[in-house]
Every structure is written in C-alpha cells, then in structure tokens.
Amino acid sequence: MTTKKDRSRQLRRAAEDDSPSAVNSASEDRRSFLRRSVSMAGVAVASSAAGLSAARAEPLAIPESNKKMGRPIPETDYGMPIEFEDHVKRRRTDVFVNKQNWSDWSMTPLQHQVGIVTPNGLFFERHHAGVAQINPDEHRLAIHGLVERPLVFTMDDLMRYPSVSRFHFLECSGNTLTDWAEPKATTVQQTHGLLSCGQWTGIPMAWLLDEAGVKPEGKWAILEGADGSAHLRSIPLEKMMDDVLLAFGQNGEMLRAEQGYPIRAIIPGWEGNTNVKWLRRIKIVDQPMHARSETARYTDPMPDGKWRQFSMTMECKSVITNPSGGMSLNGPGLYEIRGFAWSGNGSITNVDVTLDGGRSWREATVEGPVMPMCLTRFRYNWQWDGGPAKIASRAVDDTGYVQPTVEDLARAREIVGFVQHHNGIFPWNVSESGEVQNAIA
Amino acid sequence: MTTKKDRSRQLRRAAEDDSPSAVNSASEDRRSFLRRSVSMAGVAVASSAAGLSAARAEPLAIPESNKKMGRPIPETDYGMPIEFEDHVKRRRTDVFVNKQNWSDWSMTPLQHQVGIVTPNGLFFERHHAGVAQINPDEHRLAIHGLVERPLVFTMDDLMRYPSVSRFHFLECSGNTLTDWAEPKATTVQQTHGLLSCGQWTGIPMAWLLDEAGVKPEGKWAILEGADGSAHLRSIPLEKMMDDVLLAFGQNGEMLRAEQGYPIRAIIPGWEGNTNVKWLRRIKIVDQPMHARSETARYTDPMPDGKWRQFSMTMECKSVITNPSGGMSLNGPGLYEIRGFAWSGNGSITNVDVTLDGGRSWREATVEGPVMPMCLTRFRYNWQWDGGPAKIASRAVDDTGYVQPTVEDLARAREIVGFVQHHNGIFPWNVSESGEVQNAIA
Numbered sequence: 001m002t003t004k005k006d007r008s009r010q011l012r013r014a015a016e017d018d019s020p021s022a023v024n025s026a027s028e029d030r031r032s033f034l035r036r037s038v039s040m041a042g043v044a045v046a047s048s049a050a051g052l053s054a055a056r057a058e059p060l061a062i063p064e065s066n067k068k069m070g071r072p073i074p075e076t077d078y079g080m081p082i083e084f085e086d087h088v089k090r091r092r093t094d095v096f097v098n099k100q101n102w103s104d105w106s107m108t109p110l111q112h113q114v115g116i117v118t119p120n121g122l123f124f125e126r127h128h129a130g131v132a133q134i135n136p137d138e139h140r141l142a143i144h145g146l147v148e149r150p151l152v153f154t155m156d157d158l159m160r161y162p163s164v165s166r167f168h169f170l171e172c173s174g175n176t177l178t179d180w181a182e183p184k185a186t187t188v189q190q191t192h193g194l195l196s197c198g199q200w201t202g203i204p205m206a207w208l209l210d211e212a213g214v215k216p217e218g219k220w221a222i223l224e225g226a227d228g229s230a231h232l233r234s235i236p237l238e239k240m241m242d243d244v245l246l247a248f249g250q251n252g253e254m255l256r257a258e259q260g261y262p263i264r265a266i267i268p269g270w271e272g273n274t275n276v277k278w279l280r281r282i283k284i285v286d287q288p289m290h291a292r293s294e295t296a297r298y299t300d301p302m303p304d305g306k307w308r309q310f311s312m313t314m315e316c317k318s319v320i321t322n323p324s325g326g327m328s329l330n331g332p333g334l335y336e337i338r339g340f341a342w343s344g345n346g347s348i349t350n351v352d353v354t355l356d357g358g359r360s361w362r363e364a365t366v367e368g369p370v371m372p373m374c375l376t377r378f379r380y381n382w383q384w385d386g387g388p389a390k391i392a393s394r395a396v397d398d399t400g401y402v403q404p405t406v407e408d409l410a411r412a413r414e415i416v417g418f419v420q421h422h423n424g425i426f427p428w429n430v431s432e433s434g435e436v437q438n439a440i441a
Numbered sequence: 442m443t444t445k446k447d448r449s450r451q452l453r454r455a456a457e458d459d460s461p462s463a464v465n466s467a468s469e470d471r472r473s474f475l476r477r478s479v480s481m482a483g484v485a486v487a488s489s490a491a492g493l494s495a496a497r498a499e500p501l502a503i504p505e506s507n508k509k510m511g512r513p514i515p516e517t518d519y520g521m522p523i524e525f526e527d528h529v530k531r532r533r534t535d536v537f538v539n540k541q542n543w544s545d546w547s548m549t550p551l552q553h554q555v556g557i558v559t560p561n562g563l564f565f566e567r568h569h570a571g572v573a574q575i576n577p578d579e580h581r582l583a584i585h586g587l588v589e590r591p592l593v594f595t596m597d598d599l600m601r602y603p604s605v606s607r608f609h610f611l612e613c614s615g616n617t618l619t620d621w622a623e624p625k626a627t628t629v630q631q632t633h634g635l636l637s638c639g640q641w642t643g644i645p646m647a648w649l650l651d652e653a654g655v656k657p658e659g660k661w662a663i664l665e666g667a668d669g670s671a672h673l674r675s676i677p678l679e680k681m682m683d684d685v686l687l688a689f690g691q692n693g694e695m696l697r698a699e700q701g702y703p704i705r706a707i708i709p710g711w712e713g714n715t716n717v718k719w720l721r722r723i724k725i726v727d728q729p730m731h732a733r734s735e736t737a738r739y740t741d742p743m744p745d746g747k748w749r750q751f752s753m754t755m756e757c758k759s760v761i762t763n764p765s766g767g768m769s770l771n772g773p774g775l776y777e778i779r780g781f782a783w784s785g786n787g788s789i790t791n792v793d794v795t796l797d798g799g800r801s802w803r804e805a806t807v808e809g810p811v812m813p814m815c816l817t818r819f820r821y822n823w824q825w826d827g828g829p830a831k832i833a834s835r836a837v838d839d840t841g842y843v844q845p846t847v848e849d850l851a852r853a854r855e856i857v858g859f860v861q862h863h864n865g866i867f868p869w870n871v872s873e874s875g876e877v878q879n880a881i882a
Contacts, residue, residue: 060581060593060721069669070571072542073699076530078522079562082698084577089517101513114642114690115606117558121520122694130511134504136525142501152501162777162822165556165808201555228510249555251692253563257523258514280501336603367606369810381603 088112090122091193095178095185103128103229105172107193110321110340116167116375118196120251125258126172126194129228132278136262139226141246145283148213155262158203158248165201166245166268167374169342171314173271173298176422180406180415183438188324191426191438195340197375200266201249206241209284218284222291223265223276233274234288234310235267243268246279269344269373270312271421273298300421301414314344316403317423318351318378318395329434332386337364341376343397350396351378357390357427357439358405364393372398384430390439392427406440522562529553531563532634536619536626544569544670546613548634551762551781557608557816559637561692566699567613567635570669573719577703580667582687586725589654596703599644599689606642607686607709608815610783612755614712614739617863621847621856624879629765632867632879636781638816641707642690647682650725659725663732664706667721674715675729675751676708684709687720710785710814711753712861714739741862742855755785757844758864759792759819759836770875773827778805782817784838791837792819798831798868798880799846805834813839825871831880833868847881 081088090106098104105126108118118124125131136155144150172194178184185191209221214237221240224232235244245266248254255261260277267274273293288294288310300308318341323329341348347370352361367377378393395403406424413419427439522529531547539545546567549559559565566572577596585591613635619625626632650662655678662681665673676685686707689695696702701718708715714734729735729751741749759782764770782789788811793802808818819834836844847865854860868880 060583063575063579063581063667063721065573065575065667065719066669066671066721069543070568070573071698072571073531073533073545073547073566073568076532077547078530079564079697079699081519081561081694082574082702084702085695088694089519090514091517092514102510104514106514106518112695113693114604114695115640115693117640117693119693120522120560121562123520125514127511127514130513132506132511133523134506138504140501140504156771160774160776162820163555165818167810199556199558226504226506228507230507252554252556252558252560253522253529254526254553254555256520257512258520261523261525278506280504280507330597333601335601369608369812371810377606379603 088122090124091189094190102130105194107189108196109189110193110195110319111188111324111327113321116197116340116377117251118198120198120253120256120259123196123198123250123256123259124170124172124194126272127227127258127277128231131258132225132227133257134226134262134278139262139280141263141279142281143208143212143284144281145222145285146215146218147209147284148215149211151212153208158246158263161203161207163201163203163249164245165199165249167197167199167371168266168268169195169197169373169375170266170272170275171195171342173273173314173420174418176424176426177418177420179426179438179440180410180419180422181440183440185325185438187326188319188321191325192319194272195342195375197342198251200245200247202245202247202263202266205244205246205265205282208246209240209282212284214284217286220285220288222283222285222289223274223279224281224283225260225276226278226280231273231276231293232289232291233276233293234285234291235265235274237284239267239270267312269314271298271314274312298420301416301419303412303414305414311421314342315421315423316343316345316348316395316397316401317341318393318403319426320353320391320393320428323391323430323436324428325436325438327436329384329430329436331434332384335382335384337380337382337391339378339393341366341378341393341395342374343395343399343401344373345401346398347372347374348376348395349398352394353378353380353382354392354394355382355389358392358425361394386432388432389430390427391430392425394425529563531565532630535631543571546635548630549637550630551634551636551760552629552765552768554762557638557781557818558692559639561639561694561697561700564637564639564691564697564700565611565613565635567713568668568699568718569672572699573666573668574698575667575703575719580703580721582704582720583722584649584653584725585722586663587656587659587727588650588725589656590652592653594649599687599704602644602648604642604644604690605686606640606690608638608640608812609707609709610636610638610814610816611707611713611716612636612783614714614755614861615859617865617867618859618861620867620879620881621860621863622881624881626766626879628767629760629762632766633760635713636783636816638783639692641686641688643686643688643704643707646685646687646706646723649687650681650723653725655725658727661726661729663724663726663730664717664720665722665724666701666717667719672714672717672734673730673732674717674734675726675732676706676715678725680708680711708753710755712739712755715753739861742857742860744853744855746855752862755783756862756864757784757786757789757836757838757842758782759834759844760867761794761832761834761869764832764871764877765869766877766879768877770825770871770877772875773825776823776825778821778823778832780819780834782807782819782834782836783815784836784840784842785814786842787839788813788815789817789836790839793835794819794821794823795833795835796823796830799833799866802835827873829873830871831868832871833866835866
C-alpha cells in the first residue's frame, strides 16, 4: 500500500504545487486547500472570502429522498441525463446568422465537459447536406481504382474483420474561425466547441487496402461519403497505410447517425472534414482530385496572395475551459484553471498558463493518460487576488512545436475571409467583479 | 513516418500472429486476411467458406442517400443513437423473475460494446430503493465523527475544488451470480452485464478528509446515501486516503441519476455497492458498522459454515464477449475472439484463450491503454474449422494472480445461496452449426 499512498500523495502535491502560493514543504504537505485559503486570507473561519468554503455543522437533517422510494427502472432502456443538466446541450452557432441548417454544425459544450471523453450525445458534428440516415443492411463500401482486386463490402463483411480501438480528438478546421482579430463568441462552446474526443473502434485501412492490393502507381485515396453532398477528400496513401481507421464504433457503441453511421474514416490528427462520414467508396488514384473541399474550401490564404492547399494536420493547440467566457468568479480565492490541449502531430508534453496576458508563464499539471492525437487535460491552482487578470494557456507537443500567438499566425498567414486553422493562444479577461470574457484582440 | 509505419505494421502483425494459422514471416507479412483465408480453404475465389468475404465488383450504383438532403439538426440537442441500433439497450434480469423493480438492476449489453468506454446510457446500475432524483441545489455532504472539524458542503462548495479524472471499471459483486454450477443466462449481457467502465471525475477523498482533520483513532469511514434505502458501507480509512474519489462526473458529463447524481463514491477496484451513490455523509469511526450490507448481504459462505465479510476487492476476471451466448457463426473461417479483462488489484498483464475447454491455452493480444482497475480489451484471431469448440479466456494481473476456474473457487468457498464474487473462467460452447451457448458446468 505504501507505493499507492506515495502515488496518491504525489498527485495531491502535484495539484498543490501549481499554486503560486502553495505550501510545498513535505511537512506541510497535508495542509488543506480550505485551511490554506483561510489562513492566506487572514481570517479565522471558513468564509466566502476564502473561496473554498464549507460550513462547520453537525450531521444534516435527513433529506426527503431518504424517506421515499426513487424512480423504478424500465424493462429495457437507453438512459438520458437528469433534468437538472438540461442546459448541457450541443448548440448551433450563436456568432452569426446561419439561415439554413443543411450545411451546418453543432458545437460541444466544452465548459461543461469533465475528463477527456466527449459523450456521444454532445459530440460536435458538421455536415454539408443534412445528416444522412443509412440502413446498414443496404450500405456498401467499394475499394477500386488503382488496385489489383476491386472489392465491395457489405457491413456483415466488415464486421467480421479484426478491429482496434484508439482514443483521438476530432476538430473542425474552422474551429475558432470567428475570433481571429476581435472577440465575437462569448463562450468556449462557441469559440472552441467544434472539438471533441472519443475512443474510436474500427479496422485499420491498411488491412483493407491490402485485401484489394494497391498498385505501385497508386499514391492517393479519394474517400467519398453517401450523403447528399457526396462529400469527398483526397488522402495521401502514406497516411492511409499508417494510422487511418475505417471506424464503426465510437465511445463503446456504434457511430451515431451524425457521426457517419454505419462507417466513417478516422484520420488521426487531421481536420474533421477529411474524416469522411457515411463512407461509400475509396478510389485509389495517382494524384489528388482537387475537389471543391480542396480548392474553394478548407484552404489557407497566404501573404503572397496564393492559397495553401492540403494543410490537413491540426497543429498543437489548447484552451482554458474553466473559467471561460460567460462564467463569473464568486470573489477572491482559490480557483482551479482547467482546460484541454491537443496536437495532430503527436502527444502533449507541456502546458503553460499565463495570468497576466502573456507577460509571464507558469507550468500547469498535465493529467494522464496522455495519448497521441488525443485531448489532454491540464490544470493549475490559481489563487485569484480579485484584481483584473488575462488568462490563457500555451501547449507544447512532442515534436517541440509551441502553440503560437495569433500575431505569430498573422505574420505567416493572411487573415481574410473564412480563415481556417486558428490554433493561436486564446485569452480570457477576468474583471474585478469576476466576469469572464473573450479577450482576443 | 518510418517509425509510425513500423508501429502500424507491428500492430497488424500482432493481430495476425495470434492466428494459429498465421503466416508470420516478414516477407509474407502483408498477405491479407481475406487471401489467407481463401488459400487456406483451398478454393480460388472469395466465398462464404472463407469467412471473410467481399465481392469483386465495379464501383457501386449511387445510393438514394446521395440524391437527397439528410435530416437537419435542431438548435440545441442531446443526441441519441440511430433507430437501427434500437436493440442495444440496458436490460433487467431475464434469468429469474424479479417481481418488483425497487431493489433491482439493469445490465450492460457487453456483446455490443466496442472499446473500453461504456456509454452512460448503457452503464449498468443497481439500486436498493429506486433511483433517487436529487436537486443539486438542495444536496449537502457532511463529514463528521472522529474529525477535528465537522464540515458540511454544498455542491457549489465542492465544485470549487480541484479535481482529477481516472478510468475505472465498476462491477457488482453479484455479477455472474446465476451461473455457478449450471448454465442459466443465455447472453453475456445476462452473465456479465453488471460490469461497465468509464472515466470518473471527482475530488480525491484524501483532500476532503484533510479539510476535516481525521483524529488518530479514526480507522473507518461510513458512507451513506440519500436514497430511500439509506444504503451505507464501512470503508477502511487507508483505502479512503489512497485512491477513493468523490465523483461528480462520468464519461465527460455530470453523473446520471442512476449513477448517484450529484455525487457518489468511486472506490477503484472494489465491489459496486461500496461505491455509495447519492452520497450525503461520511462519518469517521473507529470500527466498521456491520450494517445489513456487510452481514446479511455481500458476504461469502465458506466451507466451515462461516461467512466471510468485507471481501470488497473484485479479483481478476475476464470474459469473451464475441462470440458469446445467443450469437451464431456463419460457417468456418476467421473470427476475431474479443473480450474484456479486469482486476480490482491492479493492471492486466496477460490474457490467454482456450478453444478446447481448457486443455490448451494460447496468448491473446492485450490492447492499450492498459490502466489499473480498468477494463482492458483482448483479442485473438481464431480460424474456426467448423467443429465443436469450447472457448474461454483466462486473465492474469500484475500481482501475478491468475483467474481461477469455477472448480478452484468451489474448493475454497461454499456454493450456496446468493454466492457473490464469481470471477471464474467462463466458457462458451460453439456447436457445429455455429450456435454459441453458455457452457458453465
């Protein structure tokens, strides 16, 4: 048990160490958050001034719920959240008026997400012609083009294959689209909610392409969906053979309709729209197709007037979700700053937090399991003194890449039109009254 | 990219290596599942005899879903599974008639679970007086008894604390209860479905107990729920200070009502009923309470006529979920045997699979991430020859403990009444016609 106790104490100490006011000596290790806050505030009792509070009291009166039976359960059921959590929902954009909902999206309430797993009912989604409803008995997947043996699979065929499960984030290339130069979105759901994370189950594409036998001249794969937009993207064969999955499962169950039921591509670390949903065919070709989603959309304007194509990797990024826009702090005291970091190029190694708009940085605690191309939690104990603050996070991945500022990005790119791939450092202002607001500028 | 490609190839090879008929030489590494199956069957074309099949065909006709718009999305929404997956539900017991549903349970459809995360809507649950519906604004948690400072927390107080997130399985001590000596349940949902896994978010209990200041004579904690049964359990203080969480989050969102909303104990690796839900008080005492759930229930009959108390750790166990009871195999060929392994004492290190009722064992592939006291996936490529088979799995954890047979358990324990803690090796019979049935005997 000693080992486990040591580990537990280390965890506890790690959380405390982050506080600028932490008591770090081993002998004082067990001093509590509450008592530390109290003694720091210089008052004798737990109070609202301490931030973390609890009343001293005798055991409670017995609540009504102890005196009656609860709800019975049905014979069969697929459970839903309790009514008190009704405010936790996916939402369409609040930032500008989208008059139709055929080519549309809905965003994950990241400010309410705990841990790294996004529940399937809250998983962000983006579609180009509504959400296709596909009967799996009728669905077919073709692999054709530059292959030795063109093949057509039924879902029964595919479900017979061995499969693997891996945790990966999914992010729309347009995430944070509206907040390049001025604050537009009010909440982190609206600034960063085109981001979610789950455990995907599927068949490595390499296994299926081996079945068909890719010819030497085959260099790209065109993936096409069975939706009304016939959404398609060209993916380099090297990526397809590396880590792409033909996914049928998400967070323990079959894909939801809006995630591409019955099958989709999962292209770890690459922009959401390359992860083609409702996948119906894979055509092996010798060069990319330069489809609409590779020319008129999902490209980056550059200072020389040209547009960059095929910038498909979502680079290292992070955001503070608590506290974040729309929240308010209830007086000075200890607050845990929490957020997500992720990188399409690998694993997160470090996250720093600033409290003063980037003048100084402090190391946050990164919480395991840390997995490649997966959301990673960070946290930092902040003793808020009640003054104005500008908080932000900055992530580093295992390639050594450091999340840039918006100014850095603006020097390399041209900020016009629907600019994609905003992975800049994102600040929140905290006012003296504790109001938290989008501070992008 | 070379490293990633190597890793990918290793993964692919690992899956192939498990097959007793695998072609393992590096030069033949890329030979496909389909072609291998075909050549083994000694026929020239992909056919149903090969097991894994796919038709050779030209690209498909364009499906109807490509020719029309899909469903629009609502302004706000909490998504649900598509209608084609309506059969994937939690279920009450089918094994014996439970005439009331106040002290009852519903079971996870493990045969349909992919990956290690159980969706919250399918997470098993057990309650003793219905599912309490608690308004978080009215809920209080008291810590009292042998402490320096008795404390009462509101939910707002608790949500201000730093928190951590950890993946852990949860298993009812009565899981597999009905299948000790003769087959009673027909599906793995009924034999093993009082088992689920999720990422829990909460406050380490050690932090809160430090706030209250446990007196030296405090050795146990009594945890009591706010439900109609006032369910309570005595937990050793050492475990409380080690790794117990006061959890408010599960798989990315707040707890579901049936999981103890707004707060519950998560006691990693210990039987489900010790993870007290709707937690309203923690009383520190010098000895256990010997409550009903510690005397008349959740105890183990022993050969000497006495009953063992406080056997709260769920020992190392595993089960094959695919193929499992109620399924049928569609002719000889390659099948991936899949299942779960877990241990309340640590991490899974090995899983073996038998195809002949335990006469011989072969090593299965264990899939990461492997985490302590967490469901772990295993898989094994089985080339079924069409003859009768008796398949089972056997797990080993990092303490060196090997999952026992039922016969082993029966030698150490007395199999009478509601015998708990059945972690024995669990076999399925596969008939010549491919029918899979419970083979416990």
